[in-house]
Amino acid sequence: MSKSTGVASRPVSVSDVSTPRAELFARVLDPASRANPYPLYAALRSEPVSRQSDGTWVVSGFDEIAALLHDPRISSDMTNAGQSAGGQSLIMQDPPNHDRLRAAVMGRFTPEVVESLRQEVHNLIDGLLDAVGSGTSLDLVEEIAYPLPVSVICALLGIPPQDEARFHGWADTLARTLDLDPTMSREEQAAIDHAFTELHHYLENLVADRAEHRGDDLVSGLLTGGDRGEPLRGQELLITVRLLLIAGHETTVNLITNGMLTLLRHPDILERFRREPELVVPMVEELVRYEPSVQFRYRAALADIEIAGTTIPRGSVVVLLLAAGSRDPGHFTDPDSFVPDRIPNEHFGFGGGIHYCIGAPLARMEAQIVLPELVRRLINPRLTMDPPPYRPTAALRGPRHLWIEVDGIRP
Ligand code: HEM
Incomplete structure (x- = not known):
């Protein structure tokens, strides 16, 4: 276990938020806010559509986010707001191209495929916990949450296990591309370009290889096409596979880590979960609302859009602050509380509209297996550092390490 890099961020409390509203999103991007951005979101929500001093428009109210997620005047292609193209995977495209590529993936990434990975997830979590052995401390990120989803995606895509380790570095670096962060250094940009090139090759x-030797993996399936989707070829196939890898990796790492962090901060709920394991289904949903891996997504305005008494001008960068919408008191009772059996729970943790997360069933399945197993096998788990150190990315938020002490590991 390595503990060397951790410097806990100072949590932000509501009373701290004296920043002018037009500077609030710059503070969201600041790594110092990573441990607790929610007071900043609450301050932003007091004007649910607000212009920032750099010209970006931040949308933080539930109703406004819901409206824009379904508005065809809002584009996922950021070249419409003067940003660089960034690979043009389906997540960054609009209809009709988006719909064609999405149908190709959905036609092959079926509920049966997700179900076929269930036993693999059980085996993986068992093996990872066994590997902790008789230790009394572990880094949940390094030892459990990070390796597990990589292995699941590799199994899905048919990537040989011996190549999995290489994906750690690439996925870690590429997560930074989710922030349009003007403070990103040249070195960081160079590291991203390098990771893209290596992954691409x-x-x-x-x-x-799959074109020559078809298997029953997703890459072979995308090459073949199916009832609902045409076959994918060349660059489109490469970019789609790369998207599945990036979109499905870090997000799930953060769901597992944020899940354990939240449970350890709520010992009463942890105890209840031990007694009532069937709580897992609504509880995972609540985790995706309460501590979402994806905090916000960028969009471009294709037209002047009137909303909440203001006008977002055509060509603007729009931030859909999904995590703020999922804690909007206008839509949720007691939104800042973790309520494991919250029903209904209509949150934005997996987005909404035409870009709704394709991997949500897989992510839910992984978390629903892993969290009960962690709670069952870890004896008397305690947090070593709270808040833990966070990764720098603001859009994709989660701890870099989560050090836990235990009295042992049950077989
Ligand atoms: C906890 C885990 C996950 C979370 C929180 C999450 C969240 C999201 C969100 C918020 C979006 C919407 C993006 C937007 O509107 O711009 C999205 C889209 C997407 N997600 Fe996930 N995701 C997770 C896991 C996965 C997994 C496991 C996969 C695949 C293996 C995946 C694949 C995708 C893809 C392909 C899209 C793009 C869909 C489109 O543009 O039509 N995600 N995800």
């Missing part, structure tokens, strides 16, 4: 070889 790797996937080129993988696709060429």
